[in-house]
Amino acid sequence: MTPEELAGELDRVGYLPDAGIATAAYLALRMHRPLFCEGEPGTGKTSLAVALSQALDLPLIRLQCHEGIDATQALYDWDFPRQLLHLRALEAAGPVDADEAEASLYTRRFLLARPLLQALEDAPCVLLVDEVDRADDEFEAFLLEVLSENSVTIPELGRVTAKTPPLVVLTSNRTREVHDALKRRCLYHWLEHPDLAREVAILRRRLPGVTERLAHQVATAVRRLRELDLLKPPGVAESLDWAEALLALGRTELDAETAATTLGAVLKYREDGRRALSAGVLTGMTGSTIVG
Amino acid sequence: MTGAGASTGLVGFARALRHGGVACGPERVQAFVAAVDHLDLAQRDHVYWAGRLTLCSEPDDLPRYDAAFAAWFGGTPPRTRPGARPTQTSHLAALGNGAAKRNGRAPTLKVAASDVEVLRRKDIATLSPAEKRHLRELLAVLEPVPPTRRALRRTPARRGEIDPRRTLKSMLATGEPTRPRHRRRTTRPRKVVLLIDVSGSMKPYADALLRFAHVVARHMPVEVCTLGTRLTRVTRQLRHRDPEQAVAAAARAVPDYEGGTRLGETIKVFLDRWGQRGAARRAVVVICSDGWERGDTALLAEQVHRLRRLAHKVVWVNPHAGHDGYRPVQSGIVAALPHLDRLLAGHSLDTLHALLEEVRLA
Numbered sequence: 136m137t138p139e140e141l142a143g144e145l146d147r148v149g150y151l152p153d154a155g156i157a158t159a160a161y162l163a164l165r166m167h168r169p170l171f172c173e174g175e176p177g178t179g180k181t182s183l184a185v186a187l188s189q190a191l192d193l194p195l196i197r198l199q200c201h202e203g204i205d206a207t208q209a210l211y212d213w214d215f216p217r218q219l220l221h222l223r224a225l226e227a228a229g230p231v232d233a234d235e236a237e238a239s240l241y242t243r244r245f246l247l248a249r250p251l252l253q254a255l256e257d258a259p260c261v262l263l264v265d266e267v268d269r270a271d272d273e274f275e276a277f278l279l280e281v282l283s284e285n286s287v288t289i290p291e292l293g294r295v296t297a298k299t300p301p302l303v304v305l306t307s308n309r310t311r312e313v314h315d316a317l318k319r320r321c322l323y324h325w326l327e328h329p330d331l332a333r334e335v336a337i338l339r340r341r342l343p344g345v346t347e348r349l350a351h352q353v354a355t356a357v358r359r360l361r362e363l364d365l366l367k368p369p370g371v372a373e374s375l376d377w378a379e380a381l382l383a384l385g386r387t388e389l390d391a392e393t394a395a396t397t398l399g400a401v402l403k404y405r406e407d408g409r410r411a412l413s414a415g416v417l418t419g420m421t422g423s424t425i426v427g
Numbered sequence: 428m429t430g431a432g433a434s435t436g437l438v439g440f441a442r443a444l445r446h447g448g449v450a451c452g453p454e455r456v457q458a459f460v461a462a463v464d465h466l467d468l469a470q471r472d473h474v475y476w477a478g479r480l481t482l483c484s485e486p487d488d489l490p491r492y493d494a495a496f497a498a499w500f501g502g503t504p505p506r507t508r509p510g511a512r513p514t515q516t517s518h519l520a521a522l523g524n525g526a527a528k529r530n531g532r533a534p535t536l537k538v539a540a541s542d543v544e545v546l547r548r549k550d551i552a553t554l555s556p557a558e559k560r561h562l563r564e565l566l567a568v569l570e571p572v573p574p575t576r577r578a579l580r581r582t583p584a585r586r587g588e589i590d591p592r593r594t595l596k597s598m599l600a601t602g603e604p605t606r607p608r609h610r611r612r613t614t615r616p617r618k619v620v621l622l623i624d625v626s627g628s629m630k631p632y633a634d635a636l637l638r639f640a641h642v643v644a645r646h647m648p649v650e651v652c653t654l655g656t657r658l659t660r661v662t663r664q665l666r667h668r669d670p671e672q673a674v675a676a677a678a679r680a681v682p683d684y685e686g687g688t689r690l691g692e693t694i695k696v697f698l699d700r701w702g703q704r705g706a707a708r709r710a711v712v713v714i715c716s717d718g719w720e721r722g723d724t725a726l727l728a729e730q731v732h733r734l735r736r737l738a739h740k741v742v743w744v745n746p747h748a749g750h751d752g753y754r755p756v757q758s759g760i761v762a763a764l765p766h767l768d769r770l771l772a773g774h775s776l777d778t779l780h781a782l783l784e785e786v787r788l789a
Binding site: 138154155158159161162165166168173202203215216219268269308309310311312315318319322323324325366367 | 452454455458461462465466472473476477479480481483484485486489505578579580596599600662663700701703704705706708733
């Protein structure tokens with residue numbers, strides 16, 4: 136496979152990558168390195184992992200990071216209630232040997248596999264570690280260990296090693312700088328907003344009901360909004376929302392009035408809405424300015 | 428396969444890149460060579476992406492990488508960028524250009540700032556080298572205590588709310604009703620953000636404040652940025668254990684040391700790049716500045732107001748506020764004052780102590 140072929144595969148499942156994304160995903164696959172994606176919200180970091188799993192026909196395992204996440208939530212946990220019931224059942228059946236009973240408690244059937252362990256067991260698969268910047272520093276060190284070894288040691292059971300390393304995609308919104316040690320083991324890709332033609336193509340691909348003209352108008356308007364100095368510039372996710380809103384309203388054209396009434400789909404701050412209106416981005420957008 | 432000659436060329440490019448300011452260690456270079464191995468060395472695009480994916484580690488690296496790539500391999504980098512560059516990067520670039528353009532009309536305001544500064548400098552000059560050394564020692568042994576916030580998670584406790592899970596567990600274990608178990612919320616250190624003005628008018632305090640920031644950074648989760656004509660994040664530099672080396676590294680990283688101040692614009696860049704995404708959310712934000720604003724004070728007011736809505740507390744530390752007869756009349760302070768939780772002095776060790784206390788209780 137070449138990066139271009141991988142791009143074709145991603146295209147097939149509805150994700151339109153540029154050369155950078157395709158090369159990044161290709162190298163992550165070939166070099167067995169995690170892919171660390173950063174970029175503005177709404178540039179398709181998470182959906183890249185989803186698309187990769189679909190394009191490569193692999194299961195997707197998702198680990199959503201949050202503050203205070205620890206090993207029992209990310210790796211594995213013992214199913215305590217079930218162990219207890221098992222012990223009761225043994226007792227009820229008759230006299231039991233204590234050592235034997237204990238050994239029977241710490242077996243795979245009482246182990247709850249959380250995403251990381253699940254990914255190691257189910258590999259080949261796509262492991263998405265979403266918003267890793269939300270987790271604590273300590274968790275990063277722990278993640279680093281699992282990712283670099285592709286294995287984990289469970290004291291009571293032994294070592295679990297992935298037969299083939301899973302394809303790992305980490306995403307970050309840069310709320311916090313992730314430690315260098317983690318980044319060093321990854322391929323780093325900064326995702327940008329797509330260019331106009333690609334954004335039109337994405338809109339058309341994701342929302343088949345949208346006409347070329349409407350997609351073009353939405354993409355152009357969103358592009359202009361991004362150039363304004365907004366608190367939260369709209370991403371591709373927002374242009375999709377907007378186009379979908381217009382579709383739901385049965386519009387085939389984005390005129391100034393419709394744009395103003397549906398602006399809430401793209402801009403989520405009152406200040407941004409006001410700025411967009413006063414900058415006149417939405418006025419004079421019918422007909423002449425748009426190449427159909 | 429990559430031949431020996433080709434990989435020497437790639438390593439040479441990596442070295443040039445390091446000179447260009449991208450911190451790519453041997454491990455990254457190794458990954459770069461390995462990546463090219465999987466791709467087509469003859470295709471410039473492939474080499475470009477292989478390098479960008481393995482040698483860069485943050486968005487700030489990208490323009491440097493593009494420049495080094497263009498210089499080494501010739502031509503323009505194949506990166507698609509019809510206005511598709513990250514918004515903050517372009518904003519930072521605009522700031523840099525603006526500084527050059529604005530130098531023309533800077534002097535008038537600069538004089539106003541330095542008039543006051545003459546006095547300040549005299550003040551500091553009266554500190555003998557021995558006294559300065561002593562101050563550094565005193566700063567180094569400060570023991571700041573981080574402010575706390577309530578954590579999401581709970582831990583077992585002797586009293587407090589009933590913990591149903593653990594109570595049930597113990598009942599299951601014994602088969603008998605047991606004493607209820609309790610739990611309570613834990614606390615976690617709250618984030619602290621220090622924004623330090625390093626413009627010309629703050630020169631006497633910049634060194635001491637950076638040392639102060641270093642001490643704080645060693646005791647709690649903190650983000651440190653310097654304000655001037657542009658914003659520079661120095662958290663990484665201050666992570667160094669040794670104060671001398673940390674402060675020297677921070678000073679090296681700041682391109683506009685002792686330049687002008689555009690508080691509004693730099694605070695905006697901070698909020699756009701880090702603040703709104705999380706660094707300033709529910710954090711205690713300390714702005715150390717004398718409030719001499721060369722830019723638009725309306726913008727400063729707007730940005731401090733925005734900061735106020737994101738942060739837990741916004742404290743402004745003004746070295747001048749500690750002097751007799753101080754009145755908050757500097758344009759910047761006047762604009763920001765309505766949005767601040769506290770305005771504190773910060774011209775002496777004592778006032779810095781008071782600041783730590785304020786931060787701890789925030």
